[in-house]
Amino acid sequence: MDPNKIRNFCIIAHIDHGKSTLADRILELTDTVELREMEDQLLDNMDIERERGITIKARAVRMNYHADDGETYIFNLIDTPGHVDFNYEVSRSLAACEGAILIVDASQGIEAQTLANTYLAIEHDLEVLPVINKIDLPSADPERACDEVENVIGIPAMDAPRISAKMGTNIKEVLERVVSDIPCPKGDDAAPLKALIFDSYYDQYKGVIIYVRVKEGHVKTGDVIRLMAAETEFQTVEIGYMGAKELVPTGELHAGEVGYIAASIKDIGDTRVGDTVTNAARPCAEPLPGYKKVNPMVFSGIYPADGAKYGDLRDALEKLMLNDASLSFEPETSVALGFGFRCGFLGLLHMEIIQERLEREYNLDLITTAPSVIYKVTMTSGEVRYIDNPTNYPDPGSISQAEEPVVNAHIYTPSEFVGNIMELCQDRRGSFADMQYIDENRVDLHYILPLNEIVYDFFDALKSRTRGYASFDYELKGYAPSKLVKLDVLLNGEIVDALSFIVHEEKAYARGRRLTEKLKENIPRQLFEVPVQAAIGGKIIARETIKALRKDVLAKCYGGDITRKKKLLEKQKEGKKRMRQLGTVAVPQEAFMSVLKLDD
Amino acid sequence: MTGIYIHVPFCLRKCLYCSFYSLRYDEERARRYTETICRNISSYKGRAIGADTVYFGGGTPSLLSAGQVSKILDCCADTFVLSSPEVTLEANPGTADVQKLRDLRSAGVGRLSFGIQSASDERLKMLGRAHRFDEGQNAVIQAYSAGFEHISCDVMLGLCAGGGELEETIKKITELPIDHVSAYMLKREEGTPFAGKQYDELVADEELLCEEYLSCVRLLAERGFEQYEISNFALNSHARSKHNLKYWHGEEYLGFGPAAHSFFDGVRYCCPEDLDSFINSPLQQQTVLERDPDRGEEYLMLGLRLTEGIRLEKVGELFSGRGEERVRRLARELCRAGYAEMSGDRLSLLPEGFLISNTIICELIDAASG
Numbered sequence: 001m002d003p004n005k006i007r008n009f010c011i012i013a014h015i016d017h018g019k020s021t022l023a024d025r026i027l028e029l030t031d032t033v034e035l036r037e038m039e040d041q042l043l044d045n046m047d048i049e050r051e052r053g054i055t056i057k058a059r060a061v062r063m064n065y066h067a068d069d070g071e072t073y074i075f076n077l078i079d080t081p082g083h084v085d086f087n088y089e090v091s092r093s094l095a096a097c098e099g100a101i102l103i104v105d106a107s108q109g110i111e112a113q114t115l116a117n118t119y120l121a122i123e124h125d126l127e128v129l130p131v132i133n134k135i136d137l138p139s140a141d142p143e144r145a146c147d148e149v150e151n152v153i154g155i156p157a158m159d160a161p162r163i164s165a166k167m168g169t170n171i172k173e174v175l176e177r178v179v180s181d182i183p184c185p186k187g188d189d190a191a192p193l194k195a196l197i198f199d200s201y202y203d204q205y206k207g208v209i210i211y212v213r214v215k216e217g218h219v220k221t222g223d224v225i226r227l228m229a230a231e232t233e234f235q236t237v238e239i240g241y242m243g244a245k246e247l248v249p250t251g252e253l254h255a256g257e258v259g260y261i262a263a264s265i266k267d268i269g270d271t272r273v274g275d276t277v278t279n280a281a282r283p284c285a286e287p288l289p290g291y292k293k294v295n296p297m298v299f300s301g302i303y304p305a306d307g308a309k310y311g312d313l314r315d316a317l318e319k320l321m322l323n324d325a326s327l328s329f330e331p332e333t334s335v336a337l338g339f340g341f342r343c344g345f346l347g348l349l350h351m352e353i354i355q356e357r358l359e360r361e362y363n364l365d366l367i368t369t370a371p372s373v374i375y376k377v378t379m380t381s382g383e384v385r386y387i388d389n390p391t392n393y394p395d396p397g398s399i400s401q402a403e404e405p406v407v408n409a410h411i412y413t414p415s416e417f418v419g420n421i422m423e424l425c426q427d428r429r430g431s432f433a434d435m436q437y438i439d440e441n442r443v444d445l446h447y448i449l450p451l452n453e454i455v456y457d458f459f460d461a462l463k464s465r466t467r468g469y470a471s472f473d474y475e476l477k478g479y480a481p482s483k484l485v486k487l488d489v490l491l492n493g494e495i496v497d498a499l500s501f502i503v504h505e506e507k508a509y510a511r512g513r514r515l516t517e518k519l520k521e522n523i524p525r526q527l528f529e530v531p532v533q534a535a536i537g538g539k540i541i542a543r544e545t546i547k548a549l550r551k552d553v554l555a556k557c558y559g560g561d562i563t564r565k566k567k568l569l570e571k572q573k574e575g576k577k578r579m580r581q582l583g584t585v586a587v588p589q590e591a592f593m594s595v596l597k598l599d600d
Numbered sequence: 601m602t603g604i605y606i607h608v609p610f611c612l613r614k615c616l617y618c619s620f621y622s623l624r625y626d627e628e629r630a631r632r633y634t635e636t637i638c639r640n641i642s643s644y645k646g647r648a649i650g651a652d653t654v655y656f657g658g659g660t661p662s663l664l665s666a667g668q669v670s671k672i673l674d675c676c677a678d679t680f681v682l683s684s685p686e687v688t689l690e691a692n693p694g695t696a697d698v699q700k701l702r703d704l705r706s707a708g709v710g711r712l713s714f715g716i717q718s719a720s721d722e723r724l725k726m727l728g729r730a731h732r733f734d735e736g737q738n739a740v741i742q743a744y745s746a747g748f749e750h751i752s753c754d755v756m757l758g759l760c761a762g763g764g765e766l767e768e769t770i771k772k773i774t775e776l777p778i779d780h781v782s783a784y785m786l787k788r789e790e791g792t793p794f795a796g797k798q799y800d801e802l803v804a805d806e807e808l809l810c811e812e813y814l815s816c817v818r819l820l821a822e823r824g825f826e827q828y829e830i831s832n833f834a835l836n837s838h839a840r841s842k843h844n845l846k847y848w849h850g851e852e853y854l855g856f857g858p859a860a861h862s863f864f865d866g867v868r869y870c871c872p873e874d875l876d877s878f879i880n881s882p883l884q885q886q887t888v889l890e891r892d893p894d895r896g897e898e899y900l901m902l903g904l905r906l907t908e909g910i911r912l913e914k915v916g917e918l919f920s921g922r923g924e925e926r927v928r929r930l931a932r933e934l935c936r937a938g939y940a941e942m943s944g945d946r947l948s949l950l951p952e953g954f955l956i957s958n959t960i961i962c963e964l965i966d967a968a969s970g
Contacts, residue, residue, distance in 0.1 A: 527959055528937055548937070551810050552958040554785055554830070558620070559657045560605055560847050560861040561870070562902070563889055569901060572962045 001074070003256035004184045008076045008213065009129075010093060012117045013103035014110075018133045022103060022165040022174070023077060029171050030063035030075065032244045059199070060211055060258055062241040062248075067179045075178065076241075076258035078198065080117075086346065087473060088294055089199075092274045094120055095290060096198045096213035096258065099127040099182030101174065102149070106132045106140035106162070109148045115412050115442075116471040118153055127182050130157045131174055136164040152439060185256030192284040193217035193225070195253075195277040200268055202322035206238065208265035209247070212277055213258050215288060220252035224280040225263060228287040230270045233280045234263035268325045294326050296344025297405070297476065298351055298371045298455045299388040301332060301498065302358070303340030305365035305578070305589055310339045316362035317341060320354060327354060332389065336498040336582050337367055342389055345371075348455050367580070367592045370501045373451045376403040376479050390500040393486040396537055403479040404504075405451040408433070411462065413470035415443050420465040428453035429504060448477060452502070487512055487541075489519070490533040491585045499595060512542040515595060522591035525549040530585050601683075602864070603653040603846040604676055606637060607857035608661040609875055612695070616728035619789035621859035621873040622659040632879050633857070634668040638675040640856050640884050649854075651680040653843035654687045656709075662691035666703030673708045686842040688713060688752075693731040693739035701746035711750040711841075712743050713782070719769035723759045726802060728793075737776060744777040750839060752780035757812045758804040759786060766812055767819060774823040779839035781825055782832050783816050785809055810955055817951045830905045830954045848902045850895070856884070867891050900964050904957055909940075909948025915968055922970030930967045934960065 013019035059079040066072050080093040094100070100121040104110050121128055130149045132142045142162045149157035161177060163170040187194075199211040219225065219239060226233045240249035241259040253259040265271060272294070276287035304313045317329050328344040345351040351371060358364050375387045377394060378401040387393050409430070411421055415437070422432070425447045433446040449458075454474065462470050485508050489499035499519075503511050512534030519532045523546055534542040552572075557565050579586040610625040610633075623629075654676055656669065664672075669689065676682060688711040689704065696704070704712075716736040718724055724732065731739075736753075743751055753773045757766070773781065786803055788794045794803075804812060817827055825833035829848060834840045846853050855862040859873040868890040871878065878884055896918035903910040912931065916924035931947045934940040939953030939960065953960060 527939075527956065527963060528933070549956050549959055551806055551955040554787070554955075554957070556784060556787075556831075557847055557902075557905070559607060559655075559859075560603075560853050560855060560863065562847070562868075562898075563861075563870075565901060568958055569897075569962060569965075572958050573965075576962060576966070 001254055001257060003187070003189075003254075005071060006074045006076070006185055006256045007099070007178050007182050008078065008097045008185060008256075008258055009099040009101060009178060009182050010078045010080050010097050010121075011101045011103060012080075012114055012121060012128075013133075014105065014108075014114045017103050017105045017108070017114075018165045019079075019103055022101070022131070022133065022163075022171070023079065025165050025168055025171045026075075026077065026175065027061065027063065027244055028168075029175065030065045032061065032063040060242050061244050062258065063244075065175055065179070068176060069179070073179055074257075075175075078258065086350070088292065089273055090117060091120055091124070091290070092196065092198045094124045094126060095288075096196055097124075097126055098185055099129060099178070101178070102128050102130045102153075103133050104130060104145045104149055104160075106134045106142045106145050107137050109145050110152055115152070116473055119412075122153075128153070128155055129174075129177055129181050130155065130160040132157075132160050132162045133165055135162045136167050136169065152442060154439070187214070187216045187255035189216075189218055189255040191216040191255075192282045193219050193223075193277065193279040194284045194288060195219065196288050197227075197271060197273055197275045197277060199273060200271040200325070202268055203262070206262040206264075208262075208268050208271050210261050210263075210265070210271045210277070211242070211258070212253070212261060214253050214255050216255050216284065217279065218252060218254040219261065219277070219279065221249075225261065225277050226280040226283060227270060227272075227275050227277060228283075229272060229275040229291050229293070232270050234265055236261050236263045238262040268322055272325060294346065296326065296328050296346060297451060298345045298347055298373060299342060300345075300351060300371045301334060301337070301340050301369035301389070302329075302343050302355070303334065303337040303367045303369075303498075305367055305580075307338045309364060312362065313341065313358070313364055313366075316358050316364060317343070319362075320357060324354075326350070334369075334391070334498045336496045337369075337580065340367075344388070348457075348459070365589070367498075367589055369498050369592070370595055371455045372501060373405050373455060375405075375484065375502060377401075378403075387502075390486055390502050391497050393500075393502055396485070401481055402484040404482040404484060406448050406477050406480045407451050407454070407474040408477045409447045409449045409454070409472065409474040411445040411447070411470050411472050412438070413443060413445060413466055414441055417466040417470060418443060418445065421445055421462065421470060424458075424461055424465055425449065428458065429506075448480075449474070450480070450482065450504070451476070452504075485536045487515075488535045489515065490531070490535060490540075491519075491523075491582055491587070492530050493533075494583045495535075496582055496587075498592065508536055509541055512536075516542045516544040518594045519591055520544040520546055522594045523585070523587055526585060528584070601650050601652040601851070602680070603655065603843045603851065603853035604641075604651050604680065605843070605853055605855040605860055605862075606654070606656045606661070606672060607855060607860035607871075608633075608656055608658040608664060609858050609873075610658070610663045611660045612663070612692075612730055613728070616726075617786060617788070617792055617794040619792050620659070623875055625660070625663045629875065629879070630664060630668065633875065634664065634671060636879050636884075637672055637856050639882070641672070641675045641679050643883055644854070645679050649680050650683065651676070651854075652683050652685050653846065653853075654682075654685050655843040656687075656689040658690050660692050660695060661689050662695040666700050666707055669704055669709065670707035686711060688841065688843055690715065691739070691743075692729075693736040696739070696743075698742050698746060701743050701748070705747040710748070711752070712748050713752040713754065713780075714740055714743075716740075716753040716773055717756040718759060718765075719772040720759075720765055723756075723765075726759070727756065733772070737772075740776045740778060750780065751776075751778040752782060752841070753778050755781060755783045755816070757783055757785045757816055758809045759802075766816060770816065770819045770823070774820070774825065779835040780833065780841065781820055783813075783820075784831050785813065813955060814951050826907075827951070828907050830949075830957065845906075848906050850898055850902055858884075861889075862886070868893055896968060897965055900968070901961050904947075904949055904961055904964075905954075907948050909943075909946045911945050912947055913945050915964075919968040919970070923968040926967040926970070927964060930963060 011019045061077050063075040065075050078093050080090045132145050146157040161170050161173040194216040195212040195214045197210050203209050221239050224235050238249050239261050274291040278284045321327050326346050329341040332342040333339055377385045380400045430447040430449040436444045483505040484502050485505050487503050488495045516532045516534050529548045530546040532544045533540050579588045609622045611622040687709045689709045690713045692715050719733045721732045820833045827833050852864050858875050858878040861870045869886040869888045871884045940949050
C-alpha cells in the first residue's frame with residue numbers, strides 16, 4: 001500500500017451540525033455502502049448514540065475513493081466521541097489522524113463545543129479542513145460562518161467547501177479537498193512496529209478486537225505483539241481493516257494504515273486506549289507519547305429495583321465491562337436497597353450512559369444512588385483511607401484531616417459570559433486561577449474546582465448560563481483539604497444509608513433543605529405521617545413532613561359487583577410493588593432519582 | 601341462604617354521573633324483559649335453593665309495573681324456598697303514585713330505597729336527576745302511608761355543598777319516616793358527562809369530600825342513624841339491608857338481568873351488559889369472573905366495610921396463620937393513629953379509616969400474607 005494514497009481523518013462538529021449525515025454521504029459516495037444498505041447515520045450504531053446525537057465509542061471505517069486525478073485513495077474515517085468525559089479517548093482518536101474535517105453550521109456559525117476539539121486537533125498537528133454545512137437552510141450565511149472560522153480559530157476558510165450533507169450538495173468537493181489538503185501519513189515501514197490503540201471492543205468469538213493506527217513498521221498475522229503499557233504479549237490471529245458493515249481480513253497492516261488486530265485477548269483491561277503495540281521479537285525503543293491510564297472519577301451504587309434481579313445486573317455489568325475498560329464495579333450492600341454494585345465511571349455522562357444501557361439493553365429497572373468522588377481521609381491514628389462510598393465515611397471525631405479531589409478546569413467561552421461563569425464557579429467553591437484571551441471575543445477561564453461540585457450537573461448549569469456557548473474540560477489536579485461532612489437522610493426517624501452523601505460544610509444546610517423538599521414531593525402519602533429529616537452526625541438540619549394519607553379512591557360494591565373494588569386493590573398492590581419498603585415507608589424509585597437532580 | 605338480585609336496566613333518563621348499565625324505558629321491552637327474567641329464575645326450579653332476600657336494583661326498578669314486579673316475585677316464590685324474605689325495590693320519586701305503591705306493597709315488596717340524593721333542587725338539577733326535593737319528600741310520605749315501614753334514602757356526598765347544605769339535606773331527610781340512609785361519595789367515572797372539565801368547579805375537592813363524609817357520619821349518628829357499613833346507616837338493626845349485608849359477609853347471591861352479578865357455588869360471575877342479547881337468549885349468558893376467590897383477601901376487603909369489622913383470629917386462619925402477628929401489630933398502629941378500633945378480637949375501621957380503606961386493606965393483606 002502506497003502511503004501517499006492514504007488519508008486518515010476525523011470529523012469535528014457541534015451536536016446537530018451534521019457530522020453523522022456527512023459521514024453517511026461520504027460512505028455513500030465512495031460506494032462503501034450500497035444505497036439499499038444505507039441506514040441513516042450509520043456510524044452511530046448504538047441506539048443511545050442515535051437518540052442523543054452523540055458518539056460514545058470511537059469508530060472507524062475504510063473507504064476507497066476514485067479521485068478526479070484518476071488515482072484511487074484509501075480514506076480512513078475515524079469517528080470520535082465528543083464529550084468531556086471521554087476527552088482522553090478523543091485525544092487518542094485525533095492522534096491516529098493527519099487531518100480533521102471541521103463542520104460549521106452555515107446558520108449558527110462556530111460553537112463552543114467544536115472549539116475545544118478543534119484546538120485539540122491543532123495541538124496534535126492535524127490539518128484542519130473547514131466545511132460549511134447546511135447551506136440549503138434559508139437562514140444560512142456561509143460568508144459569516146467562514147469569517148468566524150478565520151477570526152476565532154485563525155485558519156483560512158474563504159475557500160471552504162459549502163455543502164449540504166442532507167441534500168448531498170458538494171460532497172465531492174469535500175472528498176477532493178481531503179485528497180489535496182490532508183497530508184498523507186509518514187512513517188518508516190521497515191522500522192520496528194509502533195501502533196497506537198485508539199479503541200477496542202469485545203467480540204464473543206474472536207476475543208478483544210483492537211483498533212490501531214500503525215505509525216511505523218508493519219504487522220502480519222501470526223506475529224507476536226507486545227502491548228507496551230500493559231506489558232502483555234499475544235500472538236495475532238487476524239489482521240485487517242474496518243469495512244462499513246464488517247471487518248475485512250487482509251493478513252497485514254503497514255505504516256500509515258488504520259485497521260484491527262485480533263489476538264485471542266480475553267480481558268479488555270489489557271487493551272487500554274493510548275497504549276502502543278509493538279513487535280515482541282523486534283520492539284521499538286520508545287512507546288508513543290501521551291499514554292495514561294484512565295481511572296474512574298465518579299462512583300455510585302447501582303441496585304436492581306427488584307432484588308431478585310441481582311444476578312442479572314451482575315451479568316449485564318460484566319458484559320458491558322467487556323467493551324468498556326473504563327467501567328469498574330464491585331459488590332456492595334445497602335441496608336435500604338439490599339445487594340447491588342459500587343460502580344466507577346469517567347464522569348456523569350458516562351454514568352448516565354451505562355445506566356441507560358443497563359436498562360435498555362438488559363431490560364433492568366435500577367435504583368442509582370447519588371454520585372460520589374473519592375475522598376481522602378487521614379484518621380487521628382495516622383491511617384489514610386480513601387472513601388468512595390458515603391456509608392463508609394468515618395465518624396467525624398476520628399478524622400484528623402479530610403481532603404477532596406480538585407480539578408483544573410478550563411472553560412472556553414465568548415467573553416460576554418465571563419461574569420455568569422465566574423458566578424457559577426464561585427458558587428461551586430471554585431478558586432480562580434487565570435484567564436486568557438484566545439482572541440478578542442473568546443476567553444479561556446481557568447478555575448480550580450472541587451470534583452464533587454462538578455459531578456452533579458455542572459455541565460448543564462454551564463450550558464444554561466452561556467446559552468450553550470461555553471465548553472468545558474477538566475483534569476484531576478490532586479487533593480485539597482476541605483471541611484467535609486456526611487449528610488444523612490432519615491425517613492420516619494431511621495437513616496436511609498442509600499441516600500447519604502458527603503458535602504462541604506457550607507453547603508450542607510442548603511442541600512439538606514432541598515433534599516428533604518424533593519423527597520417530600522416524590523414520596524406519596526402513606527398510612528401514617530412520615531417525617532423526612534436531614535442530619536449531620538445526629539444533628540437535624542432540615543425537616544419536612546409527608547402528611548398521612550387522607551383518602552383513597554372508594555369503590556362502590558353496588559349490586560354485588562365487587563370487581564371494581566378488586567381492580568382498585570390490584571392497582572394499589574401493583575403500585576406498592578414498584579416501591580422500596582424502607583422500614584415502614586414505601587419509597588418509589590423516582591424518589592431516589594430526584595435526589596440526583598437537586599438543582600433543578 | 602341465598603340472596604336474589606334482579607337488575608332492572610331501565611331509566612327515564614340517565615343521570616349525568618351514572619356509569620351503571622341502564623337504557624331508556626320502553627314498555628314493550630320492559631314486558632319482554634320481565635318474561636325473560638322469569639324464564640331465567642325458573643331455570644333454578646327443583647334445586648331447593650333457600651333464599652331470604654330479593655333486591656330489585658337498577659336502573660330504576662320502580663319503572664316496572666306493580667304487576668310485573670308481582671310476577672317476578674311469584675316466580676321467585678315458585679322457584680326458591682323463600683322464608684319471610686326481605687324484598688327491596690329501588691325507586692325514584694315521580695315513578696310511582698299512591699296506588700302503585702299500595703300494589704307493590706301487596707305484591708310483597710317490604711322495603712323501598714329512594715334516590716333522593718340532595719335537599720337542594722339546584723344540586724339535583726346539576727346531577728341530572730328528574731325530580732325536585734319536594735317530590736322526593738312526597739314520594740317517601742306516600743310510600744309510608746301505603747304501608748312501607750322500611751324506607752331508605754340515598755344521599756350524595758361531594759356536591760361542593762358547603763355552607764350547611766349537607767346538614768340541611770340530612771336534617772330534612774331524617775325528618776321523613778325512613779329508617780335507613782345510604783350516603784355515597786360522588787365519583788367522577790370516566791365516560792360519564794361528569795368526568796368533563798366543566799364539572800371541575802362543581803364537585804368537592806378531596807379535602808372537602810373528606811369533611812363531608814365525616815360530618816355526614818356525625819350528623820346521622822346524632823339523629824339516631826348508626827353506621828353499619830362504609831356508606832350505610834340504619835335506625836336500628838332490623839332496618840339494615842339484609843340483602844346488601846350478604847355481599848359484605850361473603851354469602852351467596854344469584855343475579856338476574858343484564859349486568860347482574862352473582863356469587864354462587866364458589867364462583868363469581870356476571871351477565872353481560874346487553875339487554876337485547878339477554879332478551880333473545882333462552883338463558884342469560886354468564887361471564888365467569890373468578891373461581892374460588894381468595895377467601896382471606898375477600899374477608900379483609902369486604903369485612904372491613906362493616907363497622908362490625910373482622911376477627912383477627914379468622915384472618916389468621918384464612919391466611920394459614922402466616923402473618924397473624926404482623927396483622928396484630930399493624931392493627932395496633934391503626935388504632936393508635938385513630939383509623940380503627942379493637943373490641944375483643946374484632947378490628948373495625950372508624951370513619952377516618954374508611955376514607956383510606958384501600959390502603960389499609962392492602963397493608964393488611966400484605967401483612968397477613970407474610
